[in-house]
Amino acid sequence: MQLNRLVIFYKTIGDPTRLRIIKMLSDGPLHGQAIAGKLGLTPATITHHLKKLRDVNAVYERRSGNTIYFYLNETVIQHYAKALMNLAEQDEVKKDMKDVMAERQKVIENFFTSDGRLKNIPAQRKKKLIVLEHMLKGLQKGKKYEEKELNEYIKKFHDDYATIRREFIINNYMYRENSIYELNPEEMWAKIE
Amino acid sequence: MQLNRLVIFYKTIGDPTRLRIIKMLSDGPLHGQAIAGKLGLTPATITHHLKKLRDVNAVYERRSGNTIYFYLNETVIQHYAKALMNLAEQDEVKKDMKDVMAERQKVIENFFTSDGRLKNIPAQRKKKLIVLEHMLKGLQKGKKYEEKELNEYIKKFHDDYATIRREFIINNYMYRENSIYELNPEEMWAKIE
């Protein structure tokens, strides 16, 4: 269901008169004059609202003698109610993702100072990888780094650049060829767990 | 839940910009500028819409550093979606009632002419009771009828007033004392099935 249909439906429903009509029709069909009478409005006004309700298939009509009875189309309304539920529902994958991101954030806050320096290298592998990946974010994909240049970059985070540079290689985040360093594509990285 | 809350909620939802915001937030929280950027609108406009979404509790916010992240409140939305379903749902009792009334109507159309005369007395008990009750509608509760007066009334429907008058008594719709007739209270009437 495209968004626009939902908008039109809920805009239609989001009106006191029309919602009252829906409620009344859920007790059984009524003809126009009866609706006008109960709501204290003109038949013309009722026609106006019924047109909108018909436009979104919320009601249908059936003639009996000289007067037209309007029926509520329950099915259609259930349908739109479900569509709204689905729209607001974030699937499980996304929920998991949110948890993961929250955990990473906490680790990063624990191991980096407020000005962005690494306090120390975590002993726990999982946390260590999070910290390493955080530092890697400042490097460009595809760019080739001289060893000296890479050291300078790492020193912004921590003095022991040698250890950290080694960790980058060990964990497959980067590869080295003739003392030239480059980021590996993400699908080659060390995975947590 | 009173109708007015529903109206306000659906009116809020029934706007293209706000529905798009909801959809975006269902992928995870965002801050105001991000929303404005993605929708190509001014931050002021986003504030306007977020205010309305907050008014109905569709979103809540959490500050992180200098920027405020807006979260979708899934629960509330599910809640209103269900309220809509309930509103449109006519309960089983009413549905049964409708069926019963439709059946009675059919019987009456079959056994009475268009000018309201009884063609003949149904043989089937169920249908006979429906027909009798239809004729009883013209009598007043609590009023005492002379036998002659009652006969005249019945003759408007059918010439064989004697049989019909007897049926009124047999089926407990009326009682007789010294040739004076009166309607019984409805809870004493013959019941179908």
Place this chain on the structure above:
DNA sequence: ATGTAAATTAGATTAACATCTAATTAGATG
């Protein structure tokens, strides 16, 4: 065919509201 009761349409009025620009506030961070 003609009349009648209900429904619809047309047009006018008024209120609500989505959006913008410009000015202001709130809060974090140095």
Place this chain on the structure above:
DNA sequence: CATCTAATTAGATGTTAATCTAATTTACAT
């Protein structure tokens, strides 16, 4: 305390739409 960024408020503008009255159409009933 000073500054910066994000969010909000204020006010203006144009559009949408809810409602009415009056005129017209529809289609059943006589």
